[in-house]
Amino acid sequence: MSVIAVLALDGVPGHELTGPGMCFGTAARHHPHVAYEVRYCTAPGFRGTGSPAPFAIDTPWSLEGLADADTVLLPGHAGFRDEPEPAVADVLRAAADRGCRIGAIGTGTFALAATGLLDGRRAATGRPYAAELARRHPLIDVDPEGSVVDADPFHSAAGALGGLDLCLHLITLDHGTPVAIETERQVFMQLHAPADAEKDTGPAAPPAVTRHSLGPTLRWLEAHLDHPLTLSDIADHAGLTVRGLNRRFRAETGLSPLQYLLRARVQAAQRLLERGDEPVERIAVRTGFGTPANLRHHFQHHTGTGPRVYRTAFRSMVAALTWADGKRAEAAEREGPVSADGRRT
Incomplete structure (x- = not known):
């Protein structure tokens, strides 16, 4: 069984926290030979998810849950512009040292970049934050579109739909394209299932x-x-x-x-x-x-x-994601660029 450790930092967007569980859980449920354990691990100072609908989680795992994980997923969080806690940076470096696969979802790439592990590599984040990530970390080749980037053992992508595109990429690496395609469809049907239909x-x-x-x-x-x-x-x-x-x-x-x-x-x-x-x-x-x-x-x-x-x-989902992504990018452009200290210039 492959252990997926999702590291929750304070203010993580709720959909980025739940997305991996939905994706890997669906893959295992619909494919008898696929086995994943999704382990939610909280970082020091974690209080709950971010707005607009914050919630708390109860998990037995903290940073030690990453010690034997096959994959570590790092979603975004409210303070992504801040330096990660030393304990968080240390556990990520330790995971990389032992050959663990590490994936960053959305602004989670900022925390991974702060460890220096992405220097000299290609990486992605949410489109509205790509230019900022490039300014803060000039040694990283940032994908401006937020596409899934495979810089093995590091993988990153925008956080649309909770990073499902990144999770599906990892499932493809583990079990092949047919499993990933079927998983994507099953997740899609869960997201759009009519409430009153059996x-x-x-x-x-x-x-x-x-x-x-x-x-x-x-x-x-x-x-x-x-x-x-x-x-x-x-x-x-x-x-x-x-x-x-x-x-x-x-x-x-x-x-x-x-x-x-x-x-x-x-x-x-x-x-x-x-x-x-x-x-x-x-x-x-x-x-x-x-x-x-x-x-x-x-x-x-x-x-x-x-x-x-x-x-x-399906068309409604694609249109909604495209519209929302475009609005975030427009808002980021109106607010102006961000300096290395996080201030608007």
């Missing part, structure tokens, strides 16, 4: 499959979703009997071949709904469901919502 998310997603004998067949299957594939077709491609194919699929994916095919078709429909404007009728054909009614039936069973609702909710 959800049936269907069977757990299959494990990521990358290095085994079924790999070529799985890639072939996913490239031919629009074909009326049968068990015999899949078995012929794999060079197996139908009985052997079923046994192999169960052993390596946890699903039967037709269950895997159905899951792949639903995931392909999700991608098309997210990234394009094709009508549902066309998506049903492209993904092998044939008719809109068939697509709606299986899509509802596996995601808990209909295709059109899914598309609308």
Whole structure:
């Protein structure tokens, strides 16, 4: 089991504190072979999260909880412009010395930068604070867009949606792209689930499959979703009997071949709904469901919502994040640049 230690400094934004638990917890819940322990550790002086809705947390872990962690996550906090407490800087340096992976969310990059660990490396923070981070720490190559930056063993990104993009990046490194994609969709559905709707998310997603004998067949299957594939077709491609194919699929994916095919078709429909404007009728054909009614039936069973609702909710989320990020950047520009001592100039 991989231990993820989230270090909470006083005034941490609530969503940056809860985001990692949601993301890593969802990955483990929907993928039987994925195991994460998310451990919340408070730093000296921690009283609670920041505004607009501050709350306290009760955890048995303080800084010692980082000692055996595989990954340390450092969210932002209210006093991010201040030098971190010596004990915090020491525990971060100790984690780096033993080869621990360290991720910084949003303004959490400032605390990590203050340790000197990011000198000579590339890093990211929230877009409104990128220029300030670059001025304060000229030895760091700051990504102005807040994109996920991988400077192994240090990883950083903006804090949008609690740093879920960074968490998904780490899940990709641990378990591959298929697990990360499915985790992203499941988190998205949790964020936008109607309050009065009962959800049936269907069977757990299959494990990521990358290095085994079924790999070529799985890639072939996913490239031919629009074909009326049968068990015999899949078995012929794999060079197996139908009985052997079923046994192999169960052993390596946890699903039967037709269950895997159905899951792949639903995931392909999700991608098309997210990234394009094709009508549902066309998506049903492209993904092998044939008719809109068939697509709606299986899509509802596996995601808990209909295709059109899914598309609308996804677009609304993207628009809201883009709008909020733009407003923060505009506000930062109006207030003017920040000097190295934290004052507006």
